[in-house]
Amino acid sequence: MTRYLLAHDLGTSGNKATLFSEDGRLVSSATAAYETHFFNQNWAEQNPEDWWTAVCDSTRHMLSQSGIDPASIAVVSFSGHMMGCLCLDRNGQPLRPHILWADQRAEKQAKQLDEALTPQRFYRLTGHRSSASYGLQKLMWVRDNEPDIYERTEIVVNAKDWIVYRMTGQLMTEYSDATSMTALDLEQRVWSEEILAAARIDPDKLPEIVPSTHVAGGVTDSAAAATGLAPGTPVVMGGGDGLCATVGAGCVRENVVHACIGSSAWISYASRKPVFDEQMRTFNWIHIVPDMVCPCGTMQAAGQAYAWMKQTMARHEAELAASRRISPYQLIDEQAAQAPPGSNGLIFLPYLIGERAPRWDPQAKGAFIGLNMSTTRADMFRSVLEGVTFNLAIIADIYREHGVDISRINLIGGGARGDVWCQIMADVWSAEINRLNYLDEATSMGAAVTGGVGVGLYEDFTAIDRYISVANSFRPDPARTAAYQPARHNFEACYQALRPVFPQLR
Numbered sequence: 001m002t003r004y005l006l007a008h009d010l011g012t013s014g015n016k017a018t019l020f021s022e023d024g025r026l027v028s029s030a031t032a033a034y035e036t037h038f039f040n041q042n043w044a045e046q047n048p049e050d051w052w053t054a055v056c057d058s059t060r061h062m063l064s065q066s067g068i069d070p071a072s073i074a075v076v077s078f079s080g081h082m083m084g085c086l087c088l089d090r091n092g093q094p095l096r097p098h099i100l101w102a103d104q105r106a107e108k109q110a111k112q113l114d115e116a117l118t119p120q121r122f123y124r125l126t127g128h129r130s131s132a133s134y135g136l137q138k139l140m141w142v143r144d145n146e147p148d149i150y151e152r153t154e155i156v157v158n159a160k161d162w163i164v165y166r167m168t169g170q171l172m173t174e175y176s177d178a179t180s181m182t183a184l185d186l187e188q189r190v191w192s193e194e195i196l197a198a199a200r201i202d203p204d205k206l207p208e209i210v211p212s213t214h215v216a217g218g219v220t221d222s223a224a225a226a227t228g229l230a231p232g233t234p235v236v237m238g239g240g241d242g243l244c245a246t247v248g249a250g251c252v253r254e255n256v257v258h259a260c261i262g263s264s265a266w267i268s269y270a271s272r273k274p275v276f277d278e279q280m281r282t283f284n285w286i287h288i289v290p291d292m293v294c295p296c297g298t299m300q301a302a303g304q305a306y307a308w309m310k311q312t313m314a315r316h317e318a319e320l321a322a323s324r325r326i327s328p329y330q331l332i333d334e335q336a337a338q339a340p341p342g343s344n345g346l347i348f349l350p351y352l353i354g355e356r357a358p359r360w361d362p363q364a365k366g367a368f369i370g371l372n373m374s375t376t377r378a379d380m381f382r383s384v385l386e387g388v389t390f391n392l393a394i395i396a397d398i399y400r401e402h403g404v405d406i407s408r409i410n411l412i413g414g415g416a417r418g419d420v421w422c423q424i425m426a427d428v429w430s431a432e433i434n435r436l437n438y439l440d441e442a443t444s445m446g447a448a449v450t451g452g453v454g455v456g457l458y459e460d461f462t463a464i465d466r467y468i469s470v471a472n473s474f475r476p477d478p479a480r481t482a483a484y485q486p487a488r489h490n491f492e493a494c495y496q497a498l499r500p501v502f503p504q505l506r
C-alpha cells in the first residue's frame with residue numbers, strides 16, 4: 001500500500017493541507033483562509049479557533065478530492081507562522097487573540113530588555129536582537145497591559161503547537177519555534193534563566209521543548225471526527241514556517257543558500273555555527289535538521305508590499321486580468337518590464353509594517369521617493385520590486401562579509417513566480433537564482449519530510465532530494481548589476497535621511 005504524508009502549513013492568510021506520497025510526489029492540496037485583524041497602525045491578531053476550523057476544513061476537502069484512504073496516511077506534520085504569543089489557560093484554551101509575528105506593539109518591552117541585559121548580551125545569548133517582533137516581548141506586553149490575562153496564562157505557545165495540541169491533547173513546542181520566543185539560550189538549547197529574569201517572566205509559563213521530529217502523539221478520536229483522519233495517526237511536531245521552508249528549499253546541507261519571497265521574505269542558509277553580525281542586523285534560528293542552525297535575515301513586507309501595490313495601484317490590471325482569466329500580477333510584471341533598472345530614479349522603501357532585518361526599526365514607514373511629472377505606472381510597479389530586492393541585498397552582503405558563497409541561491413515562495421522579479425534579484429544580488437519546481441509548497445514539503453523522518457519513513461533530511469528540482473535559472477547580467485549600484489546607494493541614503501522623520505508620522 002502506498003504511504004502518504006500530510007503536511008499542514010499554517011500561514012499568515014490561511015492553512016494549506018498538502019498530501020505527498022512517500023516518493024515525494026504532490027498528490028493533493030487544499031487551502032482554507034482566515035483573517036488577520038490589523039489595527040492601531042502596527043498591531044496584528046488572529047483568532048486561534050479560525051486555525052482549527054481551517055485545519056479541519058482543508059483536511060476534509062483534501063481527503064475528498066484525493067480519494068485516498070485516511071488509514072494510508074503515515075504521518076501528519078505541521079508548519080506554522082512563528083514569533084507569536086498565544087496565551088492558554090490550564091485547559092489549553094486561548095485566553096485572548098493570538099498576537100501575530102507582524103505585530104509591533106511591544107517596542108517598550110524590547111527596550112526594557114536591552115536596558116536590563118545590553119543589546120549585545122541579548123544577541124549573543126539568543127542569536128537575535130531584542131525586538132517587538134518576538135514572542136517574549138509580546139508576552140511582556142500582555143503582562144504589562146493585560147495583567148489578568150497574564151496571571152491566568154498557564155502556558156504560551158505558537159500557532160502550530162496549539163494545533164498539535166488540538167490533534168493529540170499534548171502541549172509542547174520544538175526548537176525552531178522556541179528560538180522565536182527569544183528566551184532560548186541558542187548554544188545551550190534551554191530556556192535562559194538570565195533572559196527570563198531580566199524579562200520578569202515566569203519560567204513555568206514556557207512549554208517543554210522537543211525535537212522537531214518528535215512524535216507528539218496520535219490523532220485523538222475527537223480530532224479524527226473533526227478532520228476525517230484515522231484515529232491514532234502519528235502526529236509529528238514539525239517546525240516554524242521559516243525552518244520548514246529552509247528544508248523545502250533544499251538547505252539541509254551546509255552553506256546551501258535560499259531566499260523565500262512570501263508575505264515576508266528572507267535569505268538564509270544551513271550552517272554548523274551561528275553568524276553573529278557586529279551590527280546585529282541578522283539573526284540565527286535553530287534548524288529543524290539536527291545539530292545545525294540557520295543564519296537568517298527576514299524583512300517584514302515583501303509579497304505584502306507587492307499585494308499592497310496590486311490593491312492600491314493596479315485596479316485596472318485586476319479588472320483586465322479577470323476578463324482574461326489570468327493573474328493580475330502577470331499584467332503588472334509586463335508593465336514593470338518596460339521600466340529600466342533603477343525605475344528612472346524612483347525609490348520605494350518597503351517598510352509598510354515597520355522593518356526587521358536589516359533595519360530593526362518598528363517605526364519605519366513605506367515611501368516613494370523621486371516622483372516627478374514623468375514618472376509612469378511602470379516605474380512605480382518596478383520600483384516596488386526593486387525596493388524589496390534592495391533591502392534583501394543588504395542581508396546577502398552581510399553573509400558575504402562572513403565568507404558565505406552567495407553566487408547561487410535557491411528561490412521559493414509565491415513572489416518567485418514572476419520572471420521579471422527573478423531577473424531583478426539575479427541582477428541586484430549578482431547571483432544565479434534557481435527557481436525550484438515547487439514554490440508555495442516548499443514549506444509544506446519541509447514539514448512533510450520532518451514528519452517522514454520522525455516516523456522513520458526517511459533516514460534523514462536528504463530525503464528532500466526526492467521532492468525538489470530546479471525549474472528555471474536566472475543569471476545576473478554584469479551591465480545591469482553595475483547599473484543598479486547608484487539606485488542601491490540612493491535606497492540606503494533615502495532610508496537614512498527619513499529615519500528621523502518616521503517617529504513623527506505616527
